[in-house]
Amino acid sequence: MSACASIVLVHPEIPHNTGAVGRTCVALDMELVLIRPYGFTLSDKQLKRAGLDYWEHVRLAEYASWEDFLAERAPRSDRLFLFEEFGEASFYAPDYPDDAYLVFGSETKGLPQAIVEAHRERVFHLPMVSDKVRSLNLSNTVTAVAYQALRGRFTR
Incomplete structure (x- = not known):
């Protein structure tokens, strides 16, 4: 198998977000990596509903x-x-290699502080214009980042 980018969810809490991320992974031929603990089980109906019939095609680790x-x-x-x-830097800044690991934290807590501290120079943000929004939905953020990371595949 050729190198492919992976979406890594650390301690995801909301099943329908993880299901939607799984669907994005299938659409973009990306691997989904889940780091325990989760706020749900993989048999959760909401996870399956959000992932639709695509969940069986998710390359899951x-x-x-x-x-x-x-x-x-x-x-x-x-x-x-x-x-x-x-x-510090926008998610537009880096050139993403084909075998990148795109790492996201839980919906309510984000990434654990120890992970952030160990990789401080590797932390990026998605710009938001309005000051009325504190954060974006996890599955929306993952999709935006995934498409940005794979932009080279679509412009060749």
């Missing part, structure tokens, strides 16, 4: 912890792209 993910995958630092509202 699960890890008990962030540390287990790092130990097994051993991603190079320049392949990790973390997304938080306070990231």
Whole structure:
């Protein structure tokens, strides 16, 4: 299999967001990596409903912890792209390699502070024009980032 980007959800809480992210992964031929704990089970009806009949096609990997993910995958630092509202650089700034790991935190807490601190120079944000919105929906954010990361595939 050729290198492909992966969406990594760390401690996702809302099943329909994860289901929608799974559908995006299928549409873009990306892997979905889930880091426990989750706020739902993979048999959750809302997850399946959001993922529709595409869920069976999701290339899914699960890890008990962030540390287990790092130990097994051993991603190079320049392949990790973390997304938080306070990231120094815009998600438009980097050139994403084909084997990038696009990492997102839970809907209510974001990424754990220890992960952010360990990879501070790899944290990016999505610009928001209005000051009336604190954050974007996780599945919407993932989709925007995924399309930006794969922009080279669509412009060749």
